[in-house]
Every structure is written in structure tokens, then in C-alpha cells.
Amino acid sequence: MVLTLADGTKKEIDLTKFVNTFTSTATISMSMNDRVVMAEIIDGSVTMAKLDASIQTEFRQYMLDAQAARDAALQYQKFAKRYAIGDTDFEGSEIDNAKYYYEQSKTNAVTSTTNATAAAASAETATTQAAIATTKATNATAAANSASGDAQIASEKATTATQQATLATTKAQQASASEVTATTKAIEAADSASQSKRWAVGGVMSGDEDDNSEYYCQQAKNYAQMAQEVTDVIYPDIFIEIGTGHLHAEGGNNFSVSLDENGHLISAIGGSAA
Template sequence: MAYGPYYYITDWENEPSQKTPMNRINLLKIENGIKEVDNRIVQIDANKADKSTINTLADDAQKVIDLTRFVYSVDSTATVAMQIQGRTITARIVDGSVTMNKLDAAIQTEFRQYMLDAQSARDAALQYQTFAKRYALGDQEFPGSETDNAKYYYEQVKADAETSSQNALAAAESSETSMEQAVISTAKASVATAAANKTAADVLITTEKAMAAGASEQVARDKATEAGASRLAADQSANSSTSQCKAF
């Protein structure tokens, strides 16, 4: 670690001054200063490379040497932050401090290409967004799109669906009325059929009666013909009798 100043001398004053008395506090200050010096000497001695160790490094062996005693301060920049902690010196790149100029030329070229690609993608996305709005909602930049978009067609379909629903309801009501009328018509047809059947039966009876009457009429005609013939024969017989009487 980097050592900083530890001990500061006391400006002793002679008697009769009482500002710097020879007491426990001042004596302990001297003792602590001597002890700190002793600690630092022991630490330096423990970290030093002795001659025998240095002579053995010719075979590529390594010896860790604490260099912090040679370092008293480190400076940070806007790009690199330096720090000393114990015996360790660390450097950290400050977030957001690395600019394009600090990168390798090949990486700069690659990044610039990425930027161009990103700009092209952004322009394409904006174009797609414009067309998406045009087809979804319509856009005044596209004449005629106010009646050629998804929203317009949706509203038309919704209106048609409402009309169809109303027509279906009316058709259902009309169907119900038609069914009622059909029941009534069926009942009337049944009554008419019964009446027709009765009429047919009456016609059959009337026909049978007419046929019977026709037969009776024919019998009457035959009897009248027979009666006429009998009358003619009677007249002829009467005339013959009259003629005979006159002859006598």
C-alpha cells in the first residue's frame, strides 16, 4: 500500500509554558509514531527480494514484489478511473466514456455499417407504419383511402350484420305468423274437405234419386204407352161395335 505521512512533530515549549506538558497523551503519541515506523520497516523487509532469491530468477521463476510503496497517488481521467485499495491498483473504464475514435478502425467500420443498416431499417419501419395506417384507418395522403380501409369495411360489415339481424328477426316473426296462418288454413281446408265430402255424398244421393226418378219416369212412360195402346184398341173396338149396330 502507499504510505502517507503518519507522525507530525510536537512544537515543545519550555517551562513555565503549559501548552506542551510532558504527560501520558504526548508520550503515547511519540510511542505510536515509533510503533508505526517499526511496522513499516517490518513490512518493507517482508516484501523485499533478497539477493539469493534474485539470483534464482534466472530459471524463469517469478517473485511478487509489492510496488505500492513506490506509488503515492494515481490520477484518473474522464475515460479511466484509477483506484488503490490495499496493495491492488485497479483501473476502470468510465461508463459512457469510450468514443468511436478510441475503437479499432475495423470495429469503427463495422459499427458505421450497423448504423447505416439501422437507419435503413428505421426508414423502412416508418414506411410500413404509414402503409399500415393507410390500410387500417385511411390516410389523407392516399386519396380514396377513406373508403378503402379495414375500419371502413368493418363498419360496413357491422351495419350489414345489424340489418341482417333485423331482417332475420322480421323473418322469424313473419314465419311465426305464416305458421299460424298455415294452421288456420289447414283447419279451414279440413272443414272444406268435410263439406266437400258431404256435398259429394249429397250429390251421390241426389244422383241415385235422379236415376230412380228417371227409372220411374220410364215406367210411367211405358205405362202411358200401354194405356194409350189400350185406349186405341178400345176405341177401335167401340167403333167396330157401332158400325155393326148401324148395319142392323
């Protein structure tokens, strides 16, 4: 600024001494609006050194915590891989991971399906055997009834034989008492004795070997034994072992289960389940 005095003298005044210069930095942005000077912190420009000591300490702890979390995340990432598909850093993980067990599950599912089919077939066989057992039980009941009927017939034949023996004795006595009729009575006595034998044990006439007291007694015994065998039957539990596919029968009494050379299931009364 040039100032001219009254005597014409000029004075030059440097006005820069009256003007403040504001310069922006990497941290602070300076601006003026209508002679108003403003300073604004630039986003992301404040460094740790510019923060309060307590805030610096807190931030450093946050950084340490973040680093620890990062390290843990990396470790968990390895564990995730180890348990998902296996990792060479973990010994034995190649057969102890989700992928391995998934493959095992698929294999076992196929095996289970096969075994289930076999089990269903076994169950069908068991059902058939149960039906056979029911039939045999019915037959045993019929046999018991037949035994009872044959025993009754045997008793009747025995009674007839006794009557014929009594008649033979009477005829013999009559033969002794009457000399006139001795021959006739003796013949009649012999005939009665023969009839007594016929009804008791047979062997007198054709066909009497299965029509006498002894025969019917034996039949009654056979049917009674058959009924007893069926009565003593306890059916075993028949199943297929999933691991080996073998047919098993456990428990039971007086009932046997086996496979013939063609692989057919054979069951029979008598023996124990194996």
C-alpha cells in the first residue's frame, strides 16, 4: 500500500505483514468463506501418533484382538477343511472326515438295501414256516385226536379179546363137563381162543396185523408221541446277520432249520435251532 502524505511524501507499506496465509496439509484442509477461515480434518488422514495416549492403547488392544481373531480364523479354516475333506496336516484325517463318512454312508445304504431285501425274503420265509408250523400244530392236534380214537378202539379190541378168552374158558369147561359134546366144545374153545388172539395181537387171519388191540395201541402211542413233539416245539428267531449276510436261527426247541444243497430253507420238527 502506498500512502501519500500532505507534503507529497509517499510511504510504502508492505501489507503482507497484515495477511495470514493458510495452507492445507495432508491432514488438515483449509478454506475461507466470506472471510471466515475454516479447517477440516481430511478423512482417513489422522495417524495413531495424533491420537490420545489412552485411545492409542485401546486401539492397539483392538489390533491385537483382531490379529488373534485372524489367527484363530485361519486355524478354524484348517479344522473346517480337516473335518470336511481331510487335511495332510492332521494324521488320520483321510478316514475321519465328512466326505469319507458320506461315502461310507452311501456304501452302507446300498448294503442296507440289499440286506433289507434279503431280510424281507427271510421274513417271507419265516411267515411260510410259521404257516407250516401252524399246519403241523393242527396235524398234531388231529394226531392227538386220532391217538385218542385209536386208544379207544384198542380198548374195545382188548375187551373183545377178553370176552373171547372168557368164552374159550367157558367152552373148555363145558367140554370137560360133557363128554358127549367134548369134541364140539373143544373145537369151539379153540376157535374162541383163536379169535381172542386175533383181536389181541393178530396173526390169525389175513389183514388182522393192522386190526388188533396191539396195533391200535401202537398207533395211539405213535400219535401221542407226535403230539408231544409238536407240543414241545418252540420256534426259533430266524434272522439275517447284516454284516455277513448269514442266516441265523437262535433259540427254539425241538425244531431245526437248515439249508439244502440248492440253498432252500428246510425246517423240521426235532432237534434244536442252530
